[in-house]
Amino acid sequence: MMRAFPRFLSLALIGLAPATVFASGPVQITITRSGCEPSEVAVAAGKPTFEITNKSNRALEWEILHGVMIVAERENILPGFTQRLSARLDAGDYAMTCGLLSNPRGVIRVVAEPGAVAGPVDPMDLVGPVAEYKLFVQDEAGAYVARVADFVAAVKAGDVAGAKALYSPARAPFERIEPIAELFSDLDQSMDSREDDWEHGVKDPGFTGFHRIEYALWVDESTEGMGPVADRLLADARDLADRIKGLAVPPSVMIAGAGALIEEVAATKITGEEDRYSHTDLADFEANVVGARKIVDLIAPLVETRDPALLAGVEANFQAVEAVLARYRKADGSFEGYDMLTRQDRLAMQGPITALAEDLARVPGILGLEV
């Protein structure tokens, strides 16, 4: 997965902070026909003010960007005019636009002041991450419906081998957005409950969804009688995607979701009980980790300014888990069966997973959010 923010770069910058000279007043930036002067500035985290002078021959808009996100902008600065812009910036590297689109972007290095403790997150700072997360969730929900449709078609066609191959890929988008999917507990139960959620186990009429079909495919080696279960699964998947469209994702749910995904792994994935008939647990496992990672990446700059050590630990533990997962990834991107995992590898993941669970549980509070 691509990293959204160069967090280690900015961590390194904190170490350089004493050597960096900050302007005491507004940061002066002049835009000429060919770009920004200076093309790189360093400012202290907080709410720096920029003074932008347009010395080019056309009106321009000036933007501060973090990755693809626009953090702040000032529009329509006419030639010869100067305008001011104040923006709340946490530590990290930002880009600034410099007039013509063809001009190279400048760099704004925002450095945490040594010893400075960041307070609660400005709710406005969460708007971007939450919006981006909502897009991610919607994309995953869309992929989920499409893949479930393929899986259901195979089940209904009686194609056991085909359905087996489609089982894990269909689950993955769901597992990546589980904190959101679980908001709709009725759908979660009908799509993803396991036999031990039901008093009468496999024979319980309440036992439907993925794991009921998994049981049919791997234990019975048959799709007999699965038609209605498959139809219900697809209807539920569509229902989920529809409900997500209308959902306003609360920031606290999103941010606590990273911890929730890892708790899910710690409680049930690490045992191999989730996909006990197919042993495809590693795919679910990875999807949970990817889902958690997505959330952490989106809020990383906010965490970094408040607790860089916590973020570095989270990063290291994600990498430890991903390294073990990578050992079991096959050439086609699918995973070896969970029964192939050595006890040592299971234990190698348990430590980082537990550490992640402990650390991620602190993240909402560190950002000043009530969960």
Place this chain on the structure above:
Amino acid sequence: MTASGPSRRAVLLGLGSAGGALAGMGRAARGEPAALGPASIDWRGPHQAGITTPQPAAGLVVAFDLLAPDRAGLEALFRTLTERIAHLTGGSAVPQAEDPRLPPPDSGLMGAGVDADALTITVAVGASLFEDARYGLAAARPARLMQMERFSNDAIDADQAHGDLLIQFCANTDLSVIYALRAIVKATGHLMVPRWQLAGFLRSGGPGTPRNLFGFKDGTANPDPRDAALMDALVWTPPGAPGEPDWTAGGSYQVVRIIRQFVERWDRTPLGEQERIFGRHRLSGAPLGGQREFDTPDFTHPAMPGDAHIRLANPRTPGTDGNRILRRGYNYARGVTRSGQLDMGLLFICFQADLDQGFRTVQARLDGEPLDEYVKPTGGGYFFALPGVTGAGRFLGDGMLGLA
């Protein structure tokens, strides 16, 4: 809480100064009560607490698998354990949450302050720790430490046996034991993971040797843990023991056995047969052929069977004196088997200076005894309880890690 007058907790437990006492097995019966009030038991010293210190009513053993990726992680674990043990057994204020938006630092089971509650936390290591390439400790392995072998009556469940590390918690109350476990899991969850656990109980208070779940006094002949010279001879691995790494001095081999007792069948067994199996009278605890509990058994008496449990366990011959072990077990009860019988028995725990001279020799003599028909060992393991912590800056296991 002050030393004078019974504390609230002590009164609740019937353990106040006037309320009788619970003692280590075999001690109260000699009229030597050792009151276990809410007092703190010092965790420091040449030996760990929880071995020869008085045995309180609640016990729990938890075996762990290590997650620490390397030797440094292992050191961090032992340092953290030491710090937690010092804190928990000391009886002190509980850290309170400063920011309600963050997870609280403590489980809250004890409210505002930890009552020491006679809590002891005893750390032991298993053979697998020394076989683990991550830690490079092969040369530090205690000479007799091995994975528990199978005896003829055993049906060991791998999920209830062995482990890299064993922690024994003992306290007056179950809640104190669970509080300590929770605090340690919270602090070390990234370095080790529980593998199995079993909680046990003793009768709390009242005079006399505690009884096991077969109704017999258990521990009558136990060596007196207050006899320091005897403990040096039987329990503590001595300095310079042949073949032993230096760091083991002051530690002790710890054996844990989960021994299910078929209590329904036992209760259907004639009393005379029960007594012949143990070699003692059930009510008085007196050896067969004797009158009182602490009479020395006469193994030549015609009433005493040759294969009685107490005779095989401790033949009381000069040649077997050195095989004596310090037992410190608990009873357990944990549910119902598939056949609808009660799953209960003995959480057997014993300590000895030398595993071969101690438990392994005793168990070899007991192997095939008539009692086997009524019991089934299903778990446990061999461990080595680390030496104690004797100075500032020292920590549990520092000698083993070459850092003493």
